[in-house]
Amino acid sequence: MSSVTLPKVEPVPRMRAEDRRELVLTAATAVFGERGYVGATTDAVARAAGVSQPYVVRMFGTKEALFLEVLGRALERLIDSFTSAIDENPTATPEDLHHRIGAAYADLLMDRGLLLSLMHGFVLGADPVIGAAARSGFLQVYRLLRHRGGFSAKEAADFLAGGMLLNTLVGIRMADDIDDADARELIESVAPTKSELLVRLSRTRP
Amino acid sequence: MSSVTLPKVEPVPRMRAEDRRELVLTAATAVFGERGYVGATTDAVARAAGVSQPYVVRMFGTKEALFLEVLGRALERLIDSFTSAIDENPTATPEDLHHRIGAAYADLLMDRGLLLSLMHGFVLGADPVIGAAARSGFLQVYRLLRHRGGFSAKEAADFLAGGMLLNTLVGIRMADDIDDADARELIESVAPTKSELLVRLSRTRP
DNA sequence: GTCTATAGGGCGATAGAC
């Protein structure tokens, strides 16, 4: 009797490994962006992705490896997006390119976790593994602007500076203080054409 | 015999509470700057200050309260420093002031932990307590530039953008890649007059 | 004013079943 093989329903939908991987990476990007590398738990990632905590670890080996993968993905999207903006406008002037790449950057902000995960990586430069990855990624972006985008050193630095301020305003959730006149002015002067977007994205509860 | 009161040597030097407090706050600033709010442990702070871990907690109540105190101190020094730069040059043009306050900012970088602790606070905007403190502090600086420094909205935003890039380069330890031509160029174009300082400060092992 | 000892909770990772 106990040896009868019963038909079993799968309580959790199975997925191709690659699809599940994408799902977890997306969830991880959001969680790392919100809480940072150390503050994020593999359990929070697992919940956000609808899988068990040990499965997240099983998939990526360690939390550090997962974070590195998130960083790599974010960087890849950033580079792809900038590269497209550059290559689609081969005759653009530097100022023109600055605006176009800036627009591409603002589009990336749609995924708040993406840029914020990068930011969290940037402030962990003292970590031998994460710091090295962050430096390498930041330099890749600089090189892209400088050598493929034709930016001067100053133009590239100015562009990056604006990006860092934008990231900071999103990270700090400046739009939570949107009723404050100065906060509103700051947000609108940083992202004049995208301030609506920035406000939505930099709110604690979007 | 056992009731004889023996003279006792103090194994650990006693200090006035206020002095010890300063010592711990200085240590905490360095540790939080290096590892962030979550990554820093009260034990690491205690070791850096040469006291026991429970004593650190006893002094500030919680790790969160300690971090808030570090943030408050950092902000205070930033504001004081900017205010001095402004008030000492009442007839300076906006560009002039930009340079003078920029120089004051670079001086603050001498204490790497100071600005980096702030940066770690800035990316934790989602935290109800720390996020609120970080927003309030960031806005105070903006108001100072705008209303006491006489900066336009754009000038203030540009100044802050440069500051965020500077902080990021220090946080990411960009100078660890100083042998890379692009990294060197970026550092020198961001801090032309202070690149030596920036290099020293943004190295993992200073 | 400062320490030692330790409780208590959370988290990353492993083992192993299905």
Place this chain on the structure above:
DNA sequence: GTCTATCGCCCTATAGAC
């Protein structure tokens, strides 16, 4: 491919002695 159970570490905070 995915889960449950659980180990062992680390970390904050408390208790209490000196």
